[in-house]
Amino acid sequence: MRRQVPLFITFFVGTLLIVSVFIPPMENLGEDFTLFFDIIAVFAFFLGGGNLLRVHLTKLYRKSPDWGFSVVTVVGFFLMLAAGLFKIGNPGDISASVTAEGSMFQTMFNNVVLPLQSTMYALLAFFIASASYRAFRAKNREATILLVAAFIILLGRTPFGMMLTAWIPDSWSVLQVPNLAIWIMNSPNLAGQRAILIGIGLGVVSMSLRIILGIERTYLGDDR
Amino acid sequence: MPPAIVNFIAGQVGVQQLVVSGTSTTAQTPPSHPRAAFLVLLIIISFTISAIAQEPADTAAFDLPDERPAPPTSVVVTDFKYDAGNRVDITWVPSIDDQPELTLVDGYTVYRSANGGDYKLLDSLLPGISMYEDEEVTPDSVYTYYVATMSGKDTVQSVVTQEIRPEWELVNFDLAWLFVIAVIISGSIVWFIWRARAGADLFVRKIAGLDAVDEAIGRATEMGRPILFIPGILDMDDVQTIAGLTILGRVAKQIADYDTRIRMPVSRSLVMTAARETIKASYQVAGRPDAYSDDMVSYVTDEQFGYVAAVDGIMVREKPATIFLLGAFFAESLILAETGNSIGAIQIAGTARPAQLPFFIAACDFTLIGEELFAASAYLSGEPKQLGSLKGQDVGKGIAMLAIILGMVAVTMATAFEIDFFQMIADGLNQVFSTKAE
Numbered sequence: 001m002r003r004q005v006p007l008f009i010t011f012f013v014g015t016l017l018i019v020s021v022f023i024p025p026m027e028n029l030g031e032d033f034t035l036f037f038d039i040i041a042v043f044a045f046f047l048g049g050g051n052l053l054r055v056h057l058t059k060l061y062r063k064s065p066d067w068g069f070s071v072v073t074v075v076g077f078f079l080m081l082a083a084g085l086f087k088i089g090n091p092g093d094i095s096a097s098v099t100a101e102g103s104m105f106q107t108m109f110n111n112v113v114l115p116l117q118s119t120m121y122a123l124l125a126f127f128i129a130s131a132s133y134r135a136f137r138a139k140n141r142e143a144t145i146l147l148v149a150a151f152i153i154l155l156g157r158t159p160f161g162m163m164l165t166a167w168i169p170d171s172w173s174v175l176q177v178p179n180l181a182i183w184i185m186n187s188p189n190l191a192g193q194r195a196i197l198i199g200i201g202l203g204v205v206s207m208s209l210r211i212i213l214g215i216e217r218t219y220l221g222d223d224r
Numbered sequence: 225m226p227p228a229i230v231n232f233i234a235g236q237v238g239v240q241q242l243v244v245s246g247t248s249t250t251a252q253t254p255p256s257h258p259r260a261a262f263l264v265l266l267i268i269i270s271f272t273i274s275a276i277a278q279e280p281a282d283t284a285a286f287d288l289p290d291e292r293p294a295p296p297t298s299v300v301v302t303d304f305k306y307d308a309g310n311r312v313d314i315t316w317v318p319s320i321d322d323q324p325e326l327t328l329v330d331g332y333t334v335y336r337s338a339n340g341g342d343y344k345l346l347d348s349l350l351p352g353i354s355m356y357e358d359e360e361v362t363p364d365s366v367y368t369y370y371v372a373t374m375s376g377k378d379t380v381q382s383v384v385t386q387e388i389r390p391e392w393e394l395v396n397f398d399l400a401w402l403f404v405i406a407v408i409i410s411g412s413i414v415w416f417i418w419r420a421r422a423g424a425d426l427f428v429r430k431i432a433g434l435d436a437v438d439e440a441i442g443r444a445t446e447m448g449r450p451i452l453f454i455p456g457i458l459d460m461d462d463v464q465t466i467a468g469l470t471i472l473g474r475v476a477k478q479i480a481d482y483d484t485r486i487r488m489p490v491s492r493s494l495v496m497t498a499a500r501e502t503i504k505a506s507y508q509v510a511g512r513p514d515a516y517s518d519d520m521v522s523y524v525t526d527e528q529f530g531y532v533a534a535v536d537g538i539m540v541r542e543k544p545a546t547i548f549l550l551g552a553f554f555a556e557s558l559i560l561a562e563t564g565n566s567i568g569a570i571q572i573a574g575t576a577r578p579a580q581l582p583f584f585i586a587a588c589d590f591t592l593i594g595e596e597l598f599a600a601s602a603y604l605s606g607e608p609k610q611l612g613s614l615k616g617q618d619v620g621k622g623i624a625m626l627a628i629i630l631g632m633v634a635v636t637m638a639t640a641f642e643i644d645f646f647q648m649i650a651d652g653l654n655q656v657f658s659t660k661a662e
Binding site: 018021022023024025026027028034037040041044045046047048049051052055066069113116117120121123124127128130131132134135193196197198199200201202203204205206207208209210211213215216218219220 | 306307308392393394395396399402403406409410413414417459460461463466467469470472473474492493494496497498501502505506519522523524525526527528529530532533537541555558559561562576578581582583585586587593594595596597598599601602609610613614616617620621624
């Protein structure tokens, strides 16, 4: 019974949503179910927040290695919670938005959270360089093709690429580096991406059918 | 000029009585002093001039009647086909004065009347726009519309449209071909599942990334280090997250068998609860329910880069031997994969986001590309009925390949040689594979 009820709900809702695509009066059913999901997810956040606190308070209690990070986490958690819940420093009254400019919550978000997020995002620039270095080493034929394509695109996106091949007459303009870069992006690259997308679409259909028909149940915690 | 003011002025200069008639004001009794009369006349003239000066807009409106723009024409209202009776489309031909160089038309306003009631403003639109979709209608009302050209504060309205009652349709026949294709693909998947259940031998190609799962878990066991499983950063309403969890179920069973540790930081609360259930069930199936702990899965944060910082920290501190990155990833994909690479972990990644695949291919040992992510759970299970569903996908791929080749030939021939037959094939394929409502 514990497994059959979720399986029945999955089958019923899955079939209903497929049918709703073809029945105009039911066209908003997907959005309605998304709304239900959002409501459930909001309540589930208490579980997540509770788990976060439990993990870090346990670390503090046991003085586990790196417990200093847990202090920062717990203090940050309660500080932001209090600032948002009690609207500390809000310019308006209690009905004003928690994210109103000048409020403690918004000030901390703008001056602490955003810079930290930007810092993490900025790491991407360095990681792209290191990953490119490994990927573009001409170890075999495929890697060499990748290297040449990447070089043309890199060059084609710079003014130097234009300068380098500006002498090519208009009748052969397709050979100018910026045009070659555009061709690589719009033809081989797009064709490859579309092939992957077709495969993904079919994979989603296949997996959805396995789930709706109850053949695939591992996501319900049933591996039998 | 108001009589009270005139009388007040007259009183000040010694005039007995003033009679105001129309716009001109004359004194019935001569002033006792000619200088006072001149002063009165001067004041009257100055008031008249100032009054004229204060009403330039009205005067201009009277003087320049031709500056009003023309109204929109051919305003037509049509019921949107194949909907729930909740949309009508209003189209019109823009005003002839709606030209960028004239700057006479500021835009259009659309008005609606329901069941013969007053006209209410629906929306204001920019110049050049000639269509409006009204999605605030119901099938139980009758509507009429008009569109007005805006020019400053002035509006010039079109004729009122004919009455319309939105209708709803039970079936969307525009999607008939989509239905047929869906039935063929779904039918073939179910057919192959049925054949596999009946014992038919079905060939499924090897997927290197999934064949390496055993080796990756074994390596972690030998090194005595944990296995890190990252299910992406989206919630349980995303099919990639579900695919990640189905793989987790298979992987967790092997981890339980090998008695290795698994660590799974997640960015969504619902994923946390679903992952715990999945791992718990796998440990039970492996006969090791005692080895399971809720601490294997922990919630970190919903914030994308906060999550990345936490996971990177775990990687650097705990140095897992194996990392699975299976689910929906965005900009964080390369940050996670490169950090994993830097600690020397075996990495098996998979996502259905084509933009992130190159990053995984560059930084990970094995990458499940697109459909392989969704096939992984069935592949790892080895169950005939699950493998049968993969075989069914091939029919869909066959249809796609056939349509692409046929379309390519048809469009090339129709364009190069202008042969109607090939143009007909190209149009037919376009109609079959287009899901846009006409």
